[in-house]
Every structure is written in C-alpha cells, then in structure tokens.
Amino acid sequence: MAMIEVRGLRKSYAALEVLKDINFSVDKGEVVVVLGPSGSGKSTMLRCINLLEEFQGGEIRIDGEAIGYREDAHGVRHWCKERDNAKLREQVGMVFQSFNLFPHRTVLQNVMMGPLKVQRRARAEIEPIARELLGKVGLLDKADQYPARLSGGQQQRVGIARALAMQPKVMLFDEVTSALDPELVGEVLRVIRRLAQEGMTMIIVTHEIHFARDVADRIIFMDGGLIVEQDAPATLLSNPKSDRLKLFLRRYQGDYLAD
Amino acid sequence: MDYLASVFAVWIRLYPSLMTGFAITVSLALAAVPLALAGGLVLLPLRMWSGRLVRALAGTYIEFMRNTPLLLQIYLIYFGLPLFGLFPSEFTCGVIGIALQHSAFLVEIYRGGIEAISQRQWEAARAIGMVRYTALRHIILPQAALRILGPIGNQLIILVKDTSLVSAIGVAELTMTGKVAIERLAATLEIFVAIGLLYLLLTSALGAGLRIIERRVSEWLG
Amino acid sequence: MNILISNLPYLLKGAMITLALAGVIVTVGNLLGLLLGAVSALVGRLGQSLITLYIFVLRGIPVLVIMLLGYYMFPALGYRVPAYVAVATAHIVYVSAFVAEIVRSAINSVPTGQIAAARSLGMRRFGILREVLLPQATRIAIPPLLNNSLTAIKQTSYVSVVGVWELTYAAREVVERTLASFQIFLGVMAIYFLICYPLSLFARWCERRTTVIQ
Numbered sequence: 001m002a003m004i005e006v007r008g009l010r011k012s013y014a015a016l017e018v019l020k021d022i023n024f025s026v027d028k029g030e031v032v033v034v035l036g037p038s039g040s041g042k043s044t045m046l047r048c049i050n051l052l053e054e055f056q057g058g059e060i061r062i063d064g065e066a067i068g069y070r071e072d073a074h075g076v077r078h079w080c081k082e083r084d085n086a087k088l089r090e091q092v093g094m095v096f097q098s099f100n101l102f103p104h105r106t107v108l109q110n111v112m113m114g115p116l117k118v119q120r121r122a123r124a125e126i127e128p129i130a131r132e133l134l135g136k137v138g139l140l141d142k143a144d145q146y147p148a149r150l151s152g153g154q155q156q157r158v159g160i161a162r163a164l165a166m167q168p169k170v171m172l173f174d175e176v177t178s179a180l181d182p183e184l185v186g187e188v189l190r191v192i193r194r195l196a197q198e199g200m201t202m203i204i205v206t207h208e209i210h211f212a213r214d215v216a217d218r219i220i221f222m223d224g225g226l227i228v229e230q231d232a233p234a235t236l237l238s239n240p241k242s243d244r245l246k247l248f249l250r251r252y253q254g255d256y257l258a259d
Numbered sequence: 260m261d262y263l264a265s266v267f268a269v270w271i272r273l274y275p276s277l278m279t280g281f282a283i284t285v286s287l288a289l290a291a292v293p294l295a296l297a298g299g300l301v302l303l304p305l306r307m308w309s310g311r312l313v314r315a316l317a318g319t320y321i322e323f324m325r326n327t328p329l330l331l332q333i334y335l336i337y338f339g340l341p342l343f344g345l346f347p348s349e350f351t352c353g354v355i356g357i358a359l360q361h362s363a364f365l366v367e368i369y370r371g372g373i374e375a376i377s378q379r380q381w382e383a384a385r386a387i388g389m390v391r392y393t394a395l396r397h398i399i400l401p402q403a404a405l406r407i408l409g410p411i412g413n414q415l416i417i418l419v420k421d422t423s424l425v426s427a428i429g430v431a432e433l434t435m436t437g438k439v440a441i442e443r444l445a446a447t448l449e450i451f452v453a454i455g456l457l458y459l460l461l462t463s464a465l466g467a468g469l470r471i472i473e474r475r476v477s478e479w480l481g
Numbered sequence: 482m483n484i485l486i487s488n489l490p491y492l493l494k495g496a497m498i499t500l501a502l503a504g505v506i507v508t509v510g511n512l513l514g515l516l517l518g519a520v521s522a523l524v525g526r527l528g529q530s531l532i533t534l535y536i537f538v539l540r541g542i543p544v545l546v547i548m549l550l551g552y553y554m555f556p557a558l559g560y561r562v563p564a565y566v567a568v569a570t571a572h573i574v575y576v577s578a579f580v581a582e583i584v585r586s587a588i589n590s591v592p593t594g595q596i597a598a599a600r601s602l603g604m605r606r607f608g609i610l611r612e613v614l615l616p617q618a619t620r621i622a623i624p625p626l627l628n629n630s631l632t633a634i635k636q637t638s639y640v641s642v643v644g645v646w647e648l649t650y651a652a653r654e655v656v657e658r659t660l661a662s663f664q665i666f667l668g669v670m671a672i673y674f675l676i677c678y679p680l681s682l683f684a685r686w687c688e689r690r691t692t693v694i695q
Contacts, residue, residue: 322678334653
C-alpha cells in the first residue's frame with residue numbers, strides 16, 4: 001500500500017479549475033519531485049495533500065486513510081471539521097517558500113512549538129529532540145536567536161527542523177528555495193538530500209532541475225492542472241515525450257540565452 | 260504681579276471643587292476603561308468567528324455605535340432607561356454610554372490587529388496541526404497584541420477626554436465644575452487655564468504610562 | 482414611530498444646521514491644519530516647537546472644554562460674537578490641531594531617500610515640500626484625515642450643550658415635549674448615521690487603495 005495515494009483530484013477556485021484530474025501515488029521512502037511552469041497547479045496540489053486547501057473532487061489517502069471529507073449514508077461529501085484536519089496535519093509536515101517562522105519566538109521555541117502546543121508533550125522530553133534536530137540542520141548555535149537575525153537559508157532550515165519535530169510520516173516541500181539568494185540554496189538542498197537518504201517520504205515542488213535529477217526517485221511534470229508525464233529522472237529529463245515538457249526544459253536550462 | 264496674585268487667589272478658592280471634579284473625571288475613566296476593553300473583547304468573537312447572521316448583526320451594531328455621536332448615546336441611555344423602569348444614576352449612565360461606544364471602536368482595533376497578521380502565519384500554524392484556538396493563542400494573538408497597543412492607547416486617551424460629555428447630564432466632573440465656576444465668578448481665563456492644565460496632566464500622564472506599558476510588553480513578548 | 486415621523490421636518494431642519502456647521506468646521510479646520518502641518522516642515526526649531534505645543538495642548542483637552550472657552554471667551558474679552566461663530570471657531574481650532582499632526586506625520590513618513598534625491602537635483606526646501614513631500618504625504622494622509630473629519634461631524638452635536646441650536650438640540654426639545662425618548666433619540670441617531678456612514682465607507686475605500694500590498 002502506498003503512503004500517499006491521489007485519485008481523480010479536482011479543485012476549482014470559483015469558476016477556475018486549477019486541478020483537473022490528478023492521479024499518482026507515492027510509496028513509503030520515495031522521493032517525488034513535481035516540476036511545472038507557474039500556474040500549473042503544483043503548489044495547490046501540494047496544499048491539498050495537507051488539507052490547507054479544500055478540494056472538490058477525487059480522493060487523497062495518507063497511509064491508507066482517506067482524508068479531507070467524510071461521506072454520509074447517501075454518499076454526499078461533507079468536508080471534515082477543522083479539528084480532524086488538524087490531526088492529519090500532525091502527520092504531514094510542510095515547509096514553505098516564505099519560511100513562515102514565528103517571529104516572536106526563538107529558533108528553538110519555533111522548533112518546539114508543534115510538539116509542545118499541539119502534541120502537548122513535556123518540555124523536558126522535547127527539548128533534547130529539538131536540539132538534535134537543530135544540530136541536524138546545522139543550526140544548533142542559533143537556538144536562542146530570533147528568526148529576524150538569521151539569513152534566508154538559515155530560516156528555511158529552521159522551518160525544516162520545525163516540520164520534522166512533529167515526526168511526520170510525509171514531508172511536503174513547496175518551492176522552498178525559490179525565495180533564497182542563489183548562494184543560500186545549496187545549504188537547504190543538502191539538508192533535503194540527507195532527509196531523502198534517511199528514507200523520508202517526500203514530495204518536493206521545485207524549480208531546481210539539477211537537484212531533481214540528483215534526489216528524485218520519480219519526477220512528475222504538471223501543466224495546466226494535469227499531470228503530463230511522470231517517470232524516473234534519467235528517462236524524463238533526457239527523453240521528454242511531450243512538447244510541453246520539452247518547452248519547459250528548454251526554458252529552464254537555457255536561462256536567458258535566446259531561444 | 261497683582262494679576263498673578265489674583266490668578267492664584269482664584270485657583271485657591273476653586274481648589275476644593277476642582278479636585279472633586281477631577282476625582283469624578285478620574286472615577287468615570289477608571290470605571291469606563293475596563294468596561295470598554297472587556298466590551299470589545301466580548302464583541303470580537305461575535306464579529307469575527309460566528310455564523311453569518313451574528314457577524315452581520317454585530318457589524319451593524321458596531322457601525323451604528325461608531326457613526327453616531329456619543330452625546331446622543333448618553334442621552335438615549337439617560338432618558339430612555341427610565342421608560343423601562345430602570346433609574347441608574349447619571350454617573351452610571353455616563354459610564355455605560357462611554358463604555359458602549361468605545362468598545363465598538365476597540366473591537367475594530369482588535370480585529371485590525373488580528374487581520375494584519377499575515378495569512379502565512381496562520382498557514383504555518385495550521386501546517387503543524389494547530390486548530391484555530393491554539394493558533395490564535397500562541398501565534399496570532401501574541402503578535403497582534405504588540406501592534407495594537409498603540410492604537411488602543413490612543414483610543415483610551417480619547418475615552419478620558421470623552422468623560423467631559425457626561426457634564427451634559429449633570430455629573431459634576433471637571434468640565435461641569437469649570438462651567439459652574441465660570442458662571443459664579445467671572446474669572447474665565449483663570450478657570451480655563453486650571454481646567455486645561457488638569458486635563459493636560461491627565462492625558463499626558465496616561466500617554467506616558469501607556470508608552471511605558473508598550474515598552475514593557477514588547478520586552479516581555481520578545 | 483409616529484411621533485418621530487410627525488417631528489421629522491423639524492428635526493431635518495436641525496440636520497441642515499448640523500451639516501452647515503460641520504461643513505464650515507471641516508473645511509476651515511482642515512485648511513488651517515494643513516497650513517500648520519506644511520509650515521512645520523519649513524520652519525526651524527522654534528517654529529516647530531510652537532506648533533508642537535499648539536498640537537499638544539489642543540489634543541490633550543476635551544473639545545467640550547475648548548468649546549466652552551470659545552463660548553465664554555469672546556464676551557469676556559468684550560466682543561459680541563454670535564454663538565454659532567464662537568463655537569464654530571472653537572471646533573475649527575480643535576480640528577486644526579489634529580489635522581496638523583496628521584499632515585506632519587504624513588510628511589515625515591515620506592521615505593528620506595526621496596528628499597535626498599530631490600536635493601541632489603538642486604531643489605530647495607519650499608520646492609521639495611511642494612513637489613515631493615506634499616503629493617506623497619497627501620496619499621498617506623487622506624484616510625486619517627477623513628476619519629478625523631468624521632469625528633468632527635459627530636462632535637457638532639456638542640454645541641447643543643451650550644444652547645446652540647442644531648440636530649441634537651432639536652432632538653432634546655422634541656423629547657422634552659413628547660417624552661418619546663427612545664423613538665426620537667434613535668431616529669436622530671439614524672440621521673447622524675446616514676450622514677456619517679457613507680463617509681466612513683469612503684474613508685475605508687481610500688485606505689484600501691493607498692495600502693501597499695505585501
């Protein structure tokens with residue numbers, strides 16, 4: 001049984017259909033990278049998986065359990081209460097493009113926030129774990145600093161530690177290096193690669209194609225709310241089948257060199 | 260020299276009544292401030308986190324209170340409650356009127372502070388499994404509280420000045436004391452200077468005190 | 482309801498006076514305040530201190546007291562001034578202090594880089610004020626100025642306390658005659674609401690338009 005299963009996922013914002021029919025699954029320990037142009041719906045899809053967004057059609061299963069809504073006796077869908085959805089989010093970690101650290105708390109407090117206030121565990125129990133996580137992302141020396149004092153790359157690594165502190169089954173990364181200065185990107189990608197090597201199940205939305213080739217077990221290419229191609233990195237990147245993917249790869253690898 | 264002496268003479272004569280008036284002004288403020296702050300807190304969940312009908316009703320009430328003069332609200336309470344068999348004192352009517360109007364302004368300040376906290380903080384809180392209450396308590400409100408201290412302080416200073424309106428229904432606070440004194444003695448300027456200085460003392464002290472509170476809270480919250 | 486309706490013409494006349502009074506107070510008050518605020522960006526330390534003192538004193542004292550001052554001051558000085566003029570003057574002075582503070586703080590919040598750029602082009606104080614500071618400060622200042630004017634309109638009701646006739650005074654007259662306090666006061670409040678609420682919505686619309694989207 002796959003860790004994440006997405007079947008027939010559909011989502012619209014009012015009249016605009018952003019996800020048209022998404023189908024894929026992710027096995028335990030697999031790393032899936034999602035590529036696609038702006039507006040393809042990749043972030044929206046990611047946010048449906050941790051129920052930050054509601055979806056209107058299709059089904060998402062995490063570790064076998066359907067999430068997001070309940071069907072009543074007549075088969076009518078009712079979106080779950082916030083309480084239930086919040087429970088799900090304890091098992092699915094998310095790291096954001098704009099880091100979203102809590103500015104009024106120190107780095108260490110940010111990492112401990114989830115276990116302390118959501119899982120209600122004792123501080124004595126969590127603090128060593130939190131420090132260990134900070135060590136793992138290379139920021140133990142910044143434990144008592146406030147986020148405003150850290151660079152973008154450092155803040156993002158704290159964001160990763162904060163998500164990991166909840167001991168999630170799955171980690172979702174939403175363009176986590178897009179807001180960073182180029183020289184800070186590497187430190188974040190290194191942390192993510194390490195997580196992949198340790199066997200974390202991950203879905204990564206990114207523009208970093210080299211990183212995708214390096215880390216992904218599988219790449220999904222999305223465009224216009226649909227999955228256009230999915231395959232192993234080596235195959236997909238060297239032999240793109242669809243025109244859209246070919247165009248996308250050319251644009252991203254050509255940078256501003258004229259077409 | 261002569262003139263200064265006469266000024267002081269007036270002030271000394273007025274001293275007892277001025278102090279009584281001042282004390283009543285301060286009492287009005289001390290009574291109304293907590294009621295207004297609490298009233299705003301009561302209105303807040305009605306305005307932000309209720310069903311559509313309740314939110315609309317709360318919104319209408321708030322807009323009505325904010326867009327009508329306080330004087331009329333006080334008159335309504337003072338002249339209207341007896342029709343229901345209630346006869347609160349002028350002082351009480353004044354306090355209720357001031358508290359009601361200012362709680363409407365305060366709830367909008369509270370709301371503005373909360374809404375100003377970026378959506379991204381909500382997302383980060385929800386992403387680690389927080390429900391709305393937990394997110395508000397640990398993430399949103401601490402950040403909002405710091406930002407709204409300034410506007411709340413300003414609103415409270417306005418509240419203190421609004422206590423002067425209660426003179427319209429006969430409460431012997433500072434302004435009324437001054438008015439009576441002017442009509443008795445003819446020393447208009449001296450009396451106004453006295454009243455003005457006392458009010459300035461009150462509002463400046465309040466302003467300074469609020470700034471200190473602001474500083475302390477920001478240190479405490481980090 | 483009937484008592485309210487039958488007295489409506491009388492009350493509406495009061496509303497007219499209120500509007501006229503408010504119009505004068507808001508217009509002259511804003512002009513005076515704008516002048517003071519702009520001047521404070523031009524003058525030296527002494528001038529600024531004087532203006533600061535003016536603002537401090539007028540903002541720290543209730544408008545009712547200032548109005549009583551205006552009402553009793555003129556006769557005390559030996560001038561015979563119509564009551565309307567006396568109270569209007571007091572309110573104008575009061576409003577001008579708030580406007581001056583708003584304008585001043587708006588001018589100060591224009592990014593200093595703008596001033597540096599203007600000076601490097603050779604502009605001098607008055608030119609910088611006119612071409613760079615005022616246009617940008619105006620955008621920042623409009624929402625608070627509108628809210629301030631809104632407050633000024635509501636404050637016209639206070640002139641009834643010294644016996645000047647306008648909507649609130651008319652309301653009290655009617656209530657004293659008919660004893661229908663609830664109807665009349667609520668009805669008059671509704672009239673004020675109809676005057677003020679649109680302005681409040683407009684102020685909020687302006688605020689949305691001038692807010693930088695993050």
